[in-house]
Amino acid sequence: MAEAGTEDEGTRTFTRQELTDLHMVFNVFDASKQRCISEEEARKALKLLGFKVSRRSLLQMLQTINLHGERSVSLDGFLHIVKNLQGTDYDAHEEISQAFELLDMDCDGMLSLDDLRGISRNVGLKMSDCELKSMLEEADKNGDGLVSKEEFVQIMLKTNLFR
Numbered sequence: 001m002a003e004a005g006t007e008d009e010g011t012r013t014f015t016r017q018e019l020t021d022l023h024m025v026f027n028v029f030d031a032s033k034q035r036c037i038s039e040e041e042a043r044k045a046l047k048l049l050g051f052k053v054s055r056r057s058l059l060q061m062l063q064t065i066n067l068h069g070e071r072s073v074s075l076d077g078f079l080h081i082v083k084n085l086q087g088t089d090y091d092a093h094e095e096i097s098q099a100f101e102l103l104d105m106d107c108d109g110m111l112s113l114d115d116l117r118g119i120s121r122n123v124g125l126k127m128s129d130c131e132l133k134s135m136l137e138e139a140d141k142n143g144d145g146l147v148s149k150e151e152f153v154q155i156m157l158k159t160n161l162f163r
Contacts, residue, residue: 013083014079014083017159019079022049022078022079022082023075024123024125025045025048025049026045026075026078027123027124028045028102028122028123029041029042029044029045035074035075036072036073036074037072037073037078038071038072039055039058039059039062039071039072039073042058042062042072042073042078042081043055043058045078046058046081046082046085047098048095048098048099048102049082049095050092050094050095050096050098051082051085051095053085058081059071061081061084062077065077065080065081092157093153096152096153096156096157097149097153099152099156100149100152100153102119103115103116103119103152105118105119109148109149110146110147110148111136111139111146111147111152112136112145112146113129113132113133113136113145116132116135116136117129117132120132138155139151139152139154139155141154
């Protein structure tokens with residue numbers, strides 16, 4: 001079995017950071033904390049990640065993963081689906097824009113310290129205000145204490161997640 005971030009038989013695997021980020025996305029949709037998400041939640045999560053997946057093709061993928069015909073998916077199954085979709089019809093800018101919309105909890109078009117507190121609390125991350133402020137400062141290019149969608153897209157495109 002390949003380690004995170006290595007190549008195995010020509011197939012790209014996830015880095016540790018990608019795994020962390022995908023786990024976080026999965027947890028956002030696993031609000032009930034049952035360690036599985038429904039087919040519809042999986043479709044929404046994949047859309048958030050920038051993948052355009054029809055209901056029919058997702059159901060086909062679920063059938064190959066879930067031999068008992070369940071219409072839900074575990075984290076491992078979700079990672080398998082994402083891995084299979086990589087390199088298909090993928091729009092990084094759209095993915096980042098959708099992530100911004102999810103994080104912008106008060107829907108004001110800007111990410112604030114309160115938005116980051118809320119999302120970190122919702123996904124179970126224990127981050128101090130100092131850590132959250134540092135994240136904001138890194139992305140805040142105009143110094144207004146907030147992160148616009150444009151600033152968010154720019155900082156996210158610098159990460160390995162969107163290449």
